[in-house]
Amino acid sequence: MVLMSNLNAKGATAALPPALLQVRGVTLEYATQERVVRATHRIDLDVHQADRFVLLGPSGCGKSTLLKAIAGFIPPTEGRIVLDGTPVKGPGADRIVVFQEFDQLPPWKTVLGNVMFPLLSTRSLPRAEVRERAQDAIAKVGLAGFEDAYPHQLSGGMKQRVAIARALSMKPRVLLMDEPFAALDALTRRKMQEELLQLWDEVRFTLIFVTHSIEEALVVGNRVALLSPRPGRVKAEVNCHDWDLHSMGGEDFQSAANRIHDTLFAEEP
Numbered sequence: 001m002v003l004m005s006n007l008n009a010k011g012a013t014a015a016l017p018p019a020l021l022q023v024r025g026v027t028l029e030y031a032t033q034e035r036v037v038r039a040t041h042r043i044d045l046d047v048h049q050a051d052r053f054v055l056l057g058p059s060g061c062g063k064s065t066l067l068k069a070i071a072g073f074i075p076p077t078e079g080r081i082v083l084d085g086t087p088v089k090g091p092g093a094d095r096i097v098v099f100q101e102f103d104q105l106p107p108w109k110t111v112l113g114n115v116m117f118p119l120l121s122t123r124s125l126p127r128a129e130v131r132e133r134a135q136d137a138i139a140k141v142g143l144a145g146f147e148d149a150y151p152h153q154l155s156g157g158m159k160q161r162v163a164i165a166r167a168l169s170m171k172p173r174v175l176l177m178d179e180p181f182a183a184l185d186a187l188t189r190r191k192m193q194e195e196l197l198q199l200w201d202e203v204r205f206t207l208i209f210v211t212h213s214i215e216e217a218l219v220v221g222n223r224v225a226l227l228s229p230r231p232g233r234v235k236a237e238v239n240c241h242d243w244d245l246h247s248m249g250g251e252d253f254q255s256a257a258n259r260i261h262d263t264l265f266a267e268e269p
């Protein structure tokens with residue numbers, strides 16, 4: 001694996017505590033009737049507490065599959081995924097996924113109902129506390145006043161905010177986002193990226209974020225893993241905590257984006 005970083009990799013990791021999430025030699029496959037499709041090959045990753053870790057790569061490189069495996073929906077063919085010292089064996093409330101689709105919210109539930117639902121299902125908290133937590137999360141994503149609205153009354157960006165509030169109210173160890181803003185128009189997408197960063201500043205959650213946009217990866221992530229296609233392997237890892245939305249368009253930002261592009265699409269030797 002190539003490491004493009006302003007830190008010395010060995011020196012940096014030696015000083016860090018064990019990673020919150022460890023992905024070790026993870027190969028993921030789909031068995032179809034005709035053949036076995038290898039989506040990722042021996043992926044190694046370390047995600048630390050409060051990282052905004054981005055999986056970046058071209059279509060079909062296995063980003064979503066890897067995210068689903070971390071969520072516990074797909075067991076690795078080889079390797080292991082360990083969260084907080086415990087091997088991931090299936091889905092759990094410690095890992096919540098926000099998807100790209102606008103229809104991830106049950107349409108018959110209000111905003112408040114949608115946010116409360118998964119937390120109520122865990123039966124771990126009294127209803128009043130769940131309501132309070134949900135209202136707090138709704139306010140954090142800027143939707144106070146929309147508690148009684150139904151999904152069809154909301155814009156795409158607002159629906160994604162509800163999905164984020166729902167995930168955050170669960171207080172997961174890791175928040176997983178699979179191209180959450182890809183279906184939004186460019187301006188809303190920009191705004192949602194900005195809001196996500198503000199939210200992270202406030203809450204400091206650990207995020208794993210899938211995208212195939214280099215610009216989005218540089219803005220959202222503090223670390224970016226670059227994946228090669230078919231099957232996905234980690235080609236390089238980039239530290240990019242210097243960038244924010246105001247950096248976009250600047251010369252340094254553009255040359256970082258160009259370097260990533262060249263690395264992603266360089267021919268394998």
Ligand SMILES: Nc1ncnc2c1ncn2[C@@H]1O[C@H](COP(=O)(O)OP(=O)(O)OP(=O)(O)O)[C@@H](O)[C@H]1O
Nearest residue numbers: 030032037039058059060061062063064065066212
């Ligand atoms: N349910 C499935 N059955 C068989 N093959 C699948 C299935 N889901 C994904 N694949 C294959 O696994 C590989 C990785 O797919 P995946 O969706 O993880 O890629 P991705 O990087 O997230 O792509 P995109 O950016 O287009 O969403 C692809 O070759 C894809 O065709």
